[in-house]
Amino acid sequence: xxxxxxxxxxxxxxxxxxxxxxxxxxxxxxxxxxxxxxxxxxxxxxxxxxxxxxxxxxxxxxxxxxxxxxxxxxxxxxxxxxxxxxxxxxxxxxxxxxxxxxxxxxxxxxxxxxxxxxxxxxxxxxxxxxxxxxxxxxxxxxxxxxxxxxxxxxxxxxxxxxxxxxxxxxxxxxxxxxxxxxxxxxxxxxxxxxxxxxxxxxxxxxxxxxxxxxxxxxxxxxxxxxxxxxxxxxxxxxxxxxxxxxxxxxxxxxxxxxxxxxxxxxxxxxxxxxxxxxxxxxxxxxxxxxxxxxxxxxxxxxxxxxxxxxxxxxxxxxxxxxxxxxxxxxxxxxxxxxxxxxxxxxxxxxxxxxxxxxxxxxxxxxxxxxxxxxxxxxxxxxxxxxxxxxxxxxxxxxxxxxxxxxxxxxxxxxxxxxxxxxxxxxxxxxxxxx
Amino acid sequence: xxxxxxxxxxxxxxxxxxxxxxxxxxxxxxxxxxxxxxxxxxxxxxxxxxxxxxxxxxxxxxxxxxxxxxxxxxxxxxxxxxxxxxxxxxxxxxxxxxxxxxxxxxxxxxxxxxxxxxxxxxxxxxxxxxxxxxxxxxxxxxxxxxxxxxxxxxxxxxxxxxxxxxxxxxxxxxxxxxxxxxxxxxxxxxxxxxxxxxxxxxxxxxxxxxxxxxxxxxxxxxxxxxxxxxxxxxxxxxxxxxxxxxxxxxxxxxxxxxxxxxxxxxxxxxxxxxxxxxxxxxxxxxxxxxxxxxxxxxxxxxxxxxxxxxxxxxxxxxxxxxxxxxxxxxxxxxxxxxxxxxxxxxxxxxxxxxxxxxxxxxxxxxxxxxxxxxxxxxxxxxxxxxxxxxxxxxxxxxxxxxxxxxxxxxxxxxxxxx
Numbered sequence: 001x002x003x004x005x006x007x008x009x010x011x012x013x014x015x016x017x018x019x020x021x022x023x024x025x026x027x028x029x030x031x032x033x034x035x036x037x038x039x040x041x042x043x044x045x046x047x048x049x050x051x052x053x054x055x056x057x058x059x060x061x062x063x064x065x066x067x068x069x070x071x072x073x074x075x076x077x078x079x080x081x082x083x084x085x086x087x088x089x090x091x092x093x094x095x096x097x098x099x100x101x102x103x104x105x106x107x108x109x110x111x112x113x114x115x116x117x118x119x120x121x122x123x124x125x126x127x128x129x130x131x132x133x134x135x136x137x138x139x140x141x142x143x144x145x146x147x148x149x150x151x152x153x154x155x156x157x158x159x160x161x162x163x164x165x166x167x168x169x170x171x172x173x174x175x176x177x178x179x180x181x182x183x184x185x186x187x188x189x190x191x192x193x194x195x196x197x198x199x200x201x202x203x204x205x206x207x208x209x210x211x212x213x214x215x216x217x218x219x220x221x222x223x224x225x226x227x228x229x230x231x232x233x234x235x236x237x238x239x240x241x242x243x244x245x246x247x248x249x250x251x252x253x254x255x256x257x258x259x260x261x262x263x264x265x266x267x268x269x270x271x272x273x274x275x276x277x278x279x280x281x282x283x284x285x286x287x288x289x290x291x292x293x294x295x296x297x298x299x300x301x302x303x304x305x306x307x308x309x310x311x312x313x314x315x316x317x318x319x320x321x322x323x324x325x326x327x328x329x330x331x332x333x334x335x336x337x338x339x340x341x342x343x344x345x346x347x348x349x350x351x352x353x354x355x356x357x358x359x360x361x362x363x364x365x366x367x368x369x370x371x372x373x374x375x376x377x378x379x380x381x382x383x384x385x386x387x388x389x390x391x392x393x394x395x396x397x398x399x400x401x402x403x404x405x406x407x408x409x410x411x412x413x414x415x416x417x418x419x420x421x422x423x424x425x426x427x428x429x430x431x432x433x434x
Numbered sequence: 435x436x437x438x439x440x441x442x443x444x445x446x447x448x449x450x451x452x453x454x455x456x457x458x459x460x461x462x463x464x465x466x467x468x469x470x471x472x473x474x475x476x477x478x479x480x481x482x483x484x485x486x487x488x489x490x491x492x493x494x495x496x497x498x499x500x501x502x503x504x505x506x507x508x509x510x511x512x513x514x515x516x517x518x519x520x521x522x523x524x525x526x527x528x529x530x531x532x533x534x535x536x537x538x539x540x541x542x543x544x545x546x547x548x549x550x551x552x553x554x555x556x557x558x559x560x561x562x563x564x565x566x567x568x569x570x571x572x573x574x575x576x577x578x579x580x581x582x583x584x585x586x587x588x589x590x591x592x593x594x595x596x597x598x599x600x601x602x603x604x605x606x607x608x609x610x611x612x613x614x615x616x617x618x619x620x621x622x623x624x625x626x627x628x629x630x631x632x633x634x635x636x637x638x639x640x641x642x643x644x645x646x647x648x649x650x651x652x653x654x655x656x657x658x659x660x661x662x663x664x665x666x667x668x669x670x671x672x673x674x675x676x677x678x679x680x681x682x683x684x685x686x687x688x689x690x691x692x693x694x695x696x697x698x699x700x701x702x703x704x705x706x707x708x709x710x711x712x713x714x715x716x717x718x719x720x721x722x723x724x725x726x727x728x729x730x731x732x733x734x735x736x737x738x739x740x741x742x743x744x745x746x747x748x749x750x751x752x753x754x755x756x757x758x759x760x761x762x763x764x765x766x767x768x769x770x771x772x773x774x775x776x777x778x779x780x781x782x783x784x785x786x787x788x789x790x791x792x793x794x795x796x797x798x799x800x801x802x803x804x805x806x807x808x809x810x811x812x813x814x815x816x817x818x819x820x821x822x823x824x825x826x827x828x829x830x831x832x833x834x835x836x837x838x839x840x841x842x843x844x845x846x847x848x849x850x851x852x
Binding site: 308309401426 | 532533534535536556559560561563564567710711731732733734735736737740741742743744745746748765766767768771774775777778779780781782783826827828829830831849850851852
């Protein structure tokens with residue numbers, strides 16, 4: 001019985017050896033092909049190029065090689081041997097950057113988010129098909145549930161990822177991307193008192209550590225509960241707050257001034273009233289351009305907070321000189337059927353900001369360069385400039401036109417989405433085809 | 435000194451009285467006549483007129499002057515509204531709205547033909563004000579879908595100083611919810627489709643018999659006068675097709691029973707007022723019966739089988755519903771975003787002119803109101819909205835909304851609401 005089993009095993013073992021050899025070989029070939037592709041110059045020609053960092057370029061050409069942009073110019077012929085993408089009559093702009101996104105490209109939210117990335121995630125593909133090439137993700141849910149330190153909900157489990165579909169190797173850009181606090185509105189004063197106490201302790205720790213370093217002594221032990229606050233004060237990444245009222249905004253501003261860290265305000269409700277203060281303090285804001293949803297309150301005031309319609313708020317911040325990033329209506333991709341209310345239409349949320357008084361240029365910036373700046377990845381992302389990552393879109397129309405579709409999306413110079421080959425919008429005709 | 439002061443006061447008073455000279459009056463007592471000079475007048479039914487003039491008097495559209503002379507001046511008594519560079523569009527018609535007042539569901543009984551929304555209406559509430567800023571001038575305010583028969587809805591204008599000024603028609607329509615939400619009641623009769631269908635059929639049958647009995651009496655075909663039943667009274671108009679039944683029905687399975695029970699069996703005037711999920715697969719059957727579909731608030735379906743998006747309004751259109759419109763189910767989608775729902779339908783495949791007609795003239799026809807609202811034509815209600823540009827483009831916004839010839843929202847006088 002045993003010998004017969006052994007006999008059976010031999011061919012199986014051989015087969016698996018042969019198969020794995022075959023796969024290794026084919027993988028090698030794949031890699032070689034990939035490398036070859038990489039060093040080829042690619043060019044988009046004849047497009048209306050919106051580089052975001054500069055003025056619109058008509059009949060523009062964008063060239064790139066090895067994942068980096070070489071040139072953005074008008075009427076430039078593609079170099080010899082380049083792979084050319086004809087984009088006559090089409091638009092080209094940088095890939096969109098989404099902040100505080102949730103549930104996209106993540107397989108699991110337990111542990112460090114960077115360890116749970118899923119390059120085959122369906123929602124990732126949908127976001128990519130709608131122009132988002134970079135995303136700052138948080139584990140869901142953002143609000144509450146992260147009670148690391150009593151009532152002070154906070155953490156830094158976040159990452160900047162690229163939506164390189166099917167390619168895990170190039171997904172992670174930065175981790176942790178930022179620190180965040182979401183303090184319960186109840187006992188607000190107490191919570192900020194506790195927060196300030198932690199910052200005091202963190203400051204004391206940093207002083208001790210500096211002292212030890214000077215003396216070349218062993219640095220003092222950092223307790224796990226203080227890690228987050230030390231990270232905030234070290235200011236190697238921004239810290240996001242979600243203030244519910246202007247009182248809270250003022251506290252955050254004073255904390256950031258006092259302890260010298262960069263604060264970012266997420267949906268600061270009626271803080272448009274103090275937009276000038278935020279601009280002076282260099283505090284970026286993340287705002288929605290619509291809402292509120294599901295409002296049954298027929299006896300309430302016209303708007304939830306203050307008297308400014310949400311559609312006007314991004315423009316109000318922008319006019320005051322704030323760095324504005326537009327948030328989508330929902331932070332993830334929803335397949336419930338409600339259209340135009342999630343990350344799949346981030347560009348339309350930017351269009352609503354235009355409705356409220358922003359210029360097309362500023363609104364496009366608010367979903368590209370501004371969020372890249374806020375996330376401190378603008379050295380690589382957010383605009384079409386020489387030396388930056390070749391993350392760009394070829395669109396059927398202006399990126400803020402609600403009818404526009406992404407035809408091709410490149411990340412690190414490689415084609416990750418092609419409308420003609422994708423099933424996502426196969427049943428939907430382009431405007432010109434109707 | 436004293437003299438001086440009184441002179442000053444007199445001058446100030448004079449100045450103020452000039453400044454405060456009413457361009458229009460809230461109560462409509464003063465200016466009732468407008469000359470709106472375009473711009474692009476989008477009539478919906480008769481194409482677009484560039485650079486024309488739209489005359490409004492006594493709450494109605496008097497006429498459209500297609501090519502006014504270069505030195506054209508508004509006739510005496512008409513106030514000029516300069517809309518050059520703007521788009522002039524008919525007010526939008528919403529067939530699925532819950533924002534005119536609160537209290538949508540009373541869930542003791544499964545069928546409530548005696549209920550009505552008329553008494554709940556709160557004129558000039560904040561949600562209606564936002565709807566005006568989105569160009570919505572007519573709304574069918576219907577009960578919720580908490581029970582199989584939520585009661586009778588009211589057809590109103592979104593502006594007006596009181597109910598009498600807002601009211602277009604009561605009953606506006608009956609609301610029937612065939613499945614989904616009514617199941618939330620749970621536990622008792624009507625928890626499943628068999629129970630729900632029995633409840634709906636039974637109530638309608640009762641109404642039909644009641645209607646027939648009164649018809650016979652009024653036609654002198656019987657000597658037995660029926661007994662008045664307030665609970666069933668509004669069924670008479672329903673079975674005489676004076677108003678439609680708007681149906682919370684969605685998906686192939688449910689729409690199939692809508693067609694069988696409500697249309698084929700009961701012979702009612704039916705409007706499908708959700709029509710979502712895979713309901714569009716029945717489009718040829720729905721089209722054959724001449725039933726209008728107002729698709730929403732869901733505007734797409736993620737098709738697992740094909741791995742992609744399907745635009746629902748577009749699929750209804752492709753299947754034969756050439757008049758398809760959209761709804762918001764406000765406040766599920768905010769009322770002011772009705773035209774944004776249409777824009778999303780366009781993004782997902784529908785033609786722009788079809789999408790616009792779907793929330794104007796076709797929506798009006800679905801209510802039997804096409805003679806009064808839904809397009810810019812002489813004789814129709816002056817429900818006129820001036821936009822900065824194409825209303826389907828989310829970058830464009832409403833400048834001025836006029837309802838029944840009265841200005842209800844004006845961004846030159848107040849901040850932009852949407």
